[in-house]
Amino acid sequence: xxxxxxxxxxxxxxxxxxxxxxxxxxxxxxxxxxxxxxxxxxxxxxxxxxxxxxxxxxxxxxxxxxxxxxxxxxxxxxxxxxxxxxxxxxxxxxxxxxxxxxxxxxxxxxxxxxxxxxxxxxxxxxxxxxxxxxxxxxxxxxxxxxxxxxxxxxxxxxxxxxxxxxxxxxxxxxxxxxxxxxxxxxxxxxxxxxxxxxxxxxxxxxxxxxxxxxxxxxxxxxxxxxxxxxxxxxxxxxxxxxxxxxxxxxxxxxxxxxxxxxxxxxxxxxxxxxxxxxx
Numbered sequence: 565x566x567x568x569x570x571x572x573x574x575x576x577x578x579x580x581x582x583x584x585x586x587x588x589x590x591x592x593x594x595x596x597x598x599x600x601x602x603x604x605x606x607x608x609x610x611x612x613x614x615x616x617x618x619x620x621x622x623x624x625x626x627x628x629x630x631x632x633x634x635x636x637x638x639x640x641x642x643x644x645x646x647x648x649x650x651x652x653x654x655x656x657x658x659x660x661x662x663x664x665x666x667x668x669x670x671x672x673x674x675x676x677x678x679x680x681x682x683x684x685x686x687x688x689x690x691x692x693x694x695x696x697x698x699x700x701x702x703x704x705x706x707x708x709x710x711x712x713x714x715x716x717x718x719x720x721x722x723x724x725x726x727x728x729x730x731x732x733x734x735x736x737x738x739x740x741x742x743x744x745x746x747x748x749x750x751x752x753x754x755x756x757x758x759x760x761x762x763x764x765x766x767x768x769x770x771x772x773x774x775x776x777x778x779x780x781x782x783x784x785x786x787x788x789x790x791x792x793x794x795x796x797x798x799x800x801x802x803x804x805x806x807x808x809x810x811x812x813x814x815x816x817x818x819x820x821x822x823x824x825x826x827x828x829x830x831x832x833x834x835x836x837x838x839x840x841x842x843x
Contacts, residue, residue, distance in 0.1 A: 565593055568812035571819040574599035577650045579710050581633055581702070582659035584611025586774040587724075590807040591657055591814060592616075596624035598815065600655065603646045605631045607660075625650075633660045633702035639709045652713035655818060657722045658703040661746075662776050666691020667738025684737070695738035700745045707753065711762065718761035720818050723750045725768040725830050730838040743768075747830045754828030763827040765817045770834025771795050772805045800836030809833065 578595045582588045584606035596602045596619045604619075604626055606612035612628035619626035627649050631642040646653065666688045670681035703723055711721060729747040732740035747766060754764035773781060781792045781804075788796075796802055813831050817823050832838045 565590075565597065565808065567594055567597055567815065568808075569815040569819070569822075571598050571815050571821070573655070573818070576600045576654040577603065577646065577652060578655040578657070579603045579605060579646055579653045580657040580659055581605045581631065581706055582661065582724075583657075584608045584615055585659070585776075587769065587772060587807050587810060588657065588659035589615045590811065591659065592626065593619055594811045594815065595655070595818075596622070596626055601625040601650045602627075603642075603650055603653075604628045605633075605642055605660075607632055633706050634697055636705065639705055643709045646710075647713075652717070653710040653719065654714065654717070655720045655722070656707065656710045656714075657724070658706055659724050660702050660706070661699040661724060661742075662695075663736055663739040664691055664695050664698070667695040667736070669735050669737070672734035687737070692738040696742045696745065699739070699742035700749060703746060703749065711757070714762050715760055718820075719763075720820070721753065721757075721762060721764040722814065722818060723747075723764070723766040725750065725766045727768050727770045727832050727834040727838045729768055729830065730832060750830055751828045758827060763817075763820075763823070765823075765827060766830045767810060767813050767817070768830050768832045768834070768838075769810060770805055770832065770837045771799065772807060772810075795837075798837060798840055798842060799834070800840050803835065805833065805835060 578600040580588050580592050583592045583604040592602050592604050592615055604612045604616045609630040616626040616628040629642045629645050632638040669684055671683055723746050725747045726743040728740040729743040750764055750766040810833055813833055
């Protein structure tokens, strides 16, 4: 992987949740290339181990740790493992998150004449709550555990929001609302921890093809769905992003040399989607 920026993270301990996935695994590999000792945290330990193995195969330092970011005991156990094997956390990337079908409607706009589909009025509050927990509460709980390492030492926290926080998408009210809360939490936390020497920022990716959304964007035979057509038509650059295209912003915001006076920022990386009115 060729990095867009060359920053020195030698001997920094970077903890990344959701790091078995497409985007956060790219973050883990980039930080390792910059010299960080990377803890690859994921609920799917096999996925996490695969990423860690790929990093160590390149001669860099990484460990895989299984964690459930919604369980306090699991988070504490993961923290103890990272502390014992790598040391205290200097960089935390809250990448764990996602959507759930229980927080999604079948229709884009309500039409009482259409029957047999899941509308807003059929949404399961427990499902909506789970999406909020997965994105917001998980980030809060993880930060409570790992950011304590940074008190008195300084550090960086990076949250992963979404362009949904700027412009909510049809069908996914729970996810859009949750990511808006992540952006708000980022700004709140940046203010709260500013005098502790801890910077808190977020990136807000636009449309990237991941394991989670692939089925919504492409048919089983690889053809783009109608939703993909709408997405690309509303993206001025006319394409999906690539995971590597997040790395420049990520590394810049994590660099204490380049971004020492930047905190509380939520940076969209979306090919212009959030700026385009459709006209």
